[in-house]
Amino acid sequence: MAGLSDQSVPAKFQPENMPVDELALADIKSAILVKLRLAIGKEAAFATKHDWYKAAALTLRDRMVHRWLTSDKESYDAGRKRVYYLSLEFLIGRLFTDALNNMGLLPLFEAALGDLGVGLDELRKCEPDAALGNGGLGRLAACFMESMATLGIPAFGYGIRYDFGLFRQVISHGVQQEYPDEWLGFGNPWELPRREVTYNVYFGGSIETVEDGRGRKQLIWHPGETVEAVAYDTPIVGWRGQHVNALRLWSARAPDPLRLDVFNTGDYVSASAEQSRAEAICKFLYPNDESAAGRELRLRQEYFFVSASLQDLVKRHLHSDGNLRGLANKAAVQMNDTHPSLAIAELMRILVDQHNMRWDAAWQITNATLSYTNHTLLPEALETWPVELFQRLLPRHLEIIYRINEAHLDRADATRPGDTAYRASVSIIDETSGRRVRMGNLAFIGSHRINGVSAMHSELMKETVFHDLNQLYPGRITNKTNGITFRRWLMLANPKLTDLLRATCGEAVLDDPTRLIKLEAFAGDAAFQQEFRKVKHHNKLALARVIGEKLGVQADPSALFDVQIKRIHEYKRQLLNLVETVALYQAIKDEPGKDWVPRVKIFAGKAAASYRYAKLIIRLINDVAEVVNNDTTIGGKLKVAFLPDYNVSLAEVIIPAADLSEQISTAGMEASGTGNMKLSLNGALTIGTLDGANIEIRDNVGPENIAIFGMTAAEVVERRAKGLDASDVINKSPNLGRAIQAIETGAFSPDDPGRYASVGHALRHLDHYVVSADFDSYYEAQRGIDTRWRAGSAWSRAAILNTARMGWFSSDRTIREYADDIWGVPVAGDLPGTPSLQARKAT
Numbered sequence: 001m002a003g004l005s006d007q008s009v010p011a012k013f014q015p016e017n018m019p020v021d022e023l024a025l026a027d028i029k030s031a032i033l034v035k036l037r038l039a040i041g042k043e044a045a046f047a048t049k050h051d052w053y054k055a056a057a058l059t060l061r062d063r064m065v066h067r068w069l070t071s072d073k074e075s076y077d078a079g080r081k082r083v084y085y086l087s088l089e090f091l092i093g094r095l096f097t098d099a100l101n102n103m104g105l106l107p108l109f110e111a112a113l114g115d116l117g118v119g120l121d122e123l124r125k126c127e128p129d130a131a132l133g134n135g136g137l138g139r140l141a142a143c144f145m146e147s148m149a150t151l152g153i154p155a156f157g158y159g160i161r162y163d164f165g166l167f168r169q170v171i172s173h174g175v176q177q178e179y180p181d182e183w184l185g186f187g188n189p190w191e192l193p194r195r196e197v198t199y200n201v202y203f204g205g206s207i208e209t210v211e212d213g214r215g216r217k218q219l220i221w222h223p224g225e226t227v228e229a230v231a232y233d234t235p236i237v238g239w240r241g242q243h244v245n246a247l248r249l250w251s252a253r254a255p256d257p258l259r260l261d262v263f264n265t266g267d268y269v270s271a272s273a274e275q276s277r278a279e280a281i282c283k284f285l286y287p288n289d290e291s292a293a294g295r296e297l298r299l300r301q302e303y304f305f306v307s308a309s310l311q312d313l314v315k316r317h318l319h320s321d322g323n324l325r326g327l328a329n330k331a332a333v334q335m336n337d338t339h340p341s342l343a344i345a346e347l348m349r350i351l352v353d354q355h356n357m358r359w360d361a362a363w364q365i366t367n368a369t370l371s372y373t374n375h376t377l378l379p380e381a382l383e384t385w386p387v388e389l390f391q392r393l394l395p396r397h398l399e400i401i402y403r404i405n406e407a408h409l410d411r412a413d414a415t416r417p418g419d420t421a422y423r424a425s426v427s428i429i430d431e432t433s434g435r436r437v438r439m440g441n442l443a444f445i446g447s448h449r450i451n452g453v454s455a456m457h458s459e460l461m462k463e464t465v466f467h468d469l470n471q472l473y474p475g476r477i478t479n480k481t482n483g484i485t486f487r488r489w490l491m492l493a494n495p496k497l498t499d500l501l502r503a504t505c506g507e508a509v510l511d512d513p514t515r516l517i518k519l520e521a522f523a524g525d526a527a528f529q530q531e532f533r534k535v536k537h538h539n540k541l542a543l544a545r546v547i548g549e550k551l552g553v554q555a556d557p558s559a560l561f562d563v564q565i566k567r568i569h570e571y572k573r574q575l576l577n578l579v580e581t582v583a584l585y586q587a588i589k590d591e592p593g594k595d596w597v598p599r600v601k602i603f604a605g606k607a608a609a610s611y612r613y614a615k616l617i618i619r620l621i622n623d624v625a626e627v628v629n630n631d632t633t634i635g636g637k638l639k640v641a642f643l644p645d646y647n648v649s650l651a652e653v654i655i656p657a658a659d660l661s662e663q664i665s666t667a668g669m670e671a672s673g674t675g676n677m678k679l680s681l682n683g684a685l686t687i688g689t690l691d692g693a694n695i696e697i698r699d700n701v702g703p704e705n706i707a708i709f710g711m712t713a714a715e716v717v718e719r720r721a722k723g724l725d726a727s728d729v730i731n732k733s734p735n736l737g738r739a740i741q742a743i744e745t746g747a748f749s750p751d752d753p754g755r756y757a758s759v760g761h762a763l764r765h766l767d768h769y770v771v772s773a774d775f776d777s778y779y780e781a782q783r784g785i786d787t788r789w790r791a792g793s794a795w796s797r798a799a800i801l802n803t804a805r806m807g808w809f810s811s812d813r814t815i816r817e818y819a820d821d822i823w824g825v826p827v828a829g830d831l832p833g834t835p836s837l838q839a840r841k842a843t
Helices: 022-038 049-077 096-103 106-115 120-124 136-150 273-282 292-320 324-330 343-354 359-369 387-393 395-415 420-426 439-446 455-463 467-472 486-492 495-505 513-522 526-551 574-590 612-629 648-657 675-681 694-701 713-721 727-731 734-744 757-765 771-791 793-804 811-823 837-842
Strands: 082-086 155-160 168-172 175-179 192-203 206-211 217-222 225-237 244-253 331-336 370-373 384-386 436-438 450-452 477-479 560-565 599-604 638-643 660-663 685-688
Touching: 022 049, 022 106, 049 096, 049 106, 049 120, 049 225, 049 244, 082 136, 082 292, 096 106, 096 120, 096 136, 096 225, 096 486, 106 120, 136 155, 136 225, 136 244, 136 331, 136 486, 136 811, 155 292, 175 612, 192 292, 206 395, 217 343, 217 395, 225 273, 225 292, 244 273, 244 292, 273 292, 292 324, 292 331, 292 343, 292 384, 292 387, 324 331, 324 359, 331 343, 331 359, 331 811, 343 359, 343 370, 343 395, 343 439, 359 370, 359 395, 370 439, 384 387, 387 395, 387 436, 395 420, 395 439, 395 467, 420 467, 436 439, 439 467, 450 455, 455 467, 455 477, 455 694, 486 495, 486 648, 486 675, 495 513, 495 526, 513 793, 526 599, 526 638, 526 648, 526 793, 560 648, 560 771, 574 599, 574 612, 574 638, 574 734, 574 757, 574 771, 599 648, 612 638, 612 757, 648 675, 660 675, 675 685, 675 694, 675 793, 685 694, 685 771, 685 793, 727 734, 727 757, 727 771, 734 757, 734 771, 757 771, 771 793
Parallel strands: 082 155, 082 331, 155 244, 331 370, 370 450, 450 477, 560 599, 560 660, 599 638, 660 685
Antiparallel strands: 168 175, 192 225, 206 217, 225 244, 384 436
């Protein structure tokens, strides 16, 4: 690409700087010092950076809570319908600068802390990422919570307050190792413990059948175990700080944390056994479910947070309305994936068992209240649980599920009489390989709306995993393409680009992302391209520093930064990227004097602790990096970096610096993706398959501004039908065959030549994810990327158009669609430039 000049920013591209209010500045400084003294117990002269961070955070929280209580009272006084978002993950990241930005206090706090001799950026690093999620599912939930607050929708997010979350990833000698993520080690200044908000959650026991005074049979659950759920609230601030919602997380404890009688006998371990068993529920996200104990703990986690959440919302509804028959008019419950699908059985239990409601009335309320977001087309990813485990852990819920299934199968029989295969397909109980409860089927049957998260995904749901259920309940499946919050992924992550956008599109772009389209007029402007490239270069310098500090690898910021950051999984095809990396490395070694485009291949992501093959891929990435990065014969034209412990904060550094966004999942397997949106918004070109939201990104940015390769979803199905052996494509591809041979014969693992023999075997004979079959198309597309990169101006134009045309992918747009089509809630304070609720409904 063309070099960068040192010329100053043209006046037309300079943002206006707002002056700081001196009285407000003095107030903030005084408040921070008061918190430092009275809440932290420190004088300024002896305060650590963490002390300053906590004092500043508490000062900010006071202002958040004031607006929170005000907006909460207003919504209750108005009798507004509320949304309850149930998710096992909320990947909220650091909240300090996010909340400051949304409250409009970022410049004020930065100036106040500067006057006190403390740097805001240094304090921000004191805040750990909240370990409440893994990947896209949890980050989507966080974006949605922020957008609901931005749009003034009264909402509660419900989840689990994990002590350690997923895990902290450490790479040792190329191998992923998992350690507890002690994010709560220094406390959490954002949360407000609500110890008075406690609910009993029951497990096990037996069912007794009794008759009431009118001769009706009732099933009484006599639980064998009680766990208490204790609430912790975190305020989530919307843009401009006008509305604040709560993220309510549940922590588990035993009703009797210490059996004193047992303790006094000297059996100190057994005395706290009940507490340890209860606390295990909120220790880790996604416990290893390879063992029976791990599977039981996972089910306990899911029921624990579902039961506490539904008890809480029912209590809130009764307090404000007094009548559960109107629940669906005042509450909309969104289940984020199948993890909360026990909400269907639990709400039925609450209505029927605790509030003596007739079954049909309770079912009508449950169905009208609940809706379900599906995130996968992989049948194996739709949770199922052994009936035996359900019977032992949740006997009453199994009875309820049986009754739901009975009425559901009656409908199936009436629709297709005598079709036993159809009946078996749609049943909640899978009888094929040991009796199991299908949670995806339960979620579908119990919800009034089921949405996919991209246009392609929603259509494939109808054709694949929910084909038969869609025939039985036509019209339930709808699409809500995912979105991202621009406040974090543009304004906070990329402030220099934000300044350039403000100067070019006007200040209103901060409120209305559709105004990004004004950039189109500047896409071919040489001066604007220069400024756009300078912003990207600044961000690449920052990422190069991180790579150097973490890995000791020197990344040239003028090279093409080629980024793949996501959960490590075979269908996401990090392996395809890596095999192309090996082939490129071999080509450079063959012709080191050729005019190669310098590249830095950047990977980040975690593999599930029990996913051995994904962990082997991580090791292979690091082994390839070790060889490539230390080969002086290629002149630094290729570098490989695997950045460990990927999280939101690391993403905020990588995404603004990316030139190329790798979205290369096997077509038909990625539901949507949101990383693709974040990267494109920040001016990265996408190389990807026609999968998930890549299709809608292509339609928005233009096919000439994205690099599409590989088989379509239909072609993947056709290829698999012919078998998984890839010998045919390998024999026709010298680059592929040579790369596979190097991997499987130990070129990158000389200490253990057979380490990756299984990888080579899979690439040759078990090509389920069509890595080998798509290789040549991918390799050719990458060489096309090289050509465009060399053109300089053409690359800049495409990058600018990617940013300009991403306004539609705002999570505010997604939440508006949920509000209109699924939840039936009004959106307060429409943003400038967007149609009103009435206009949207009219169209």
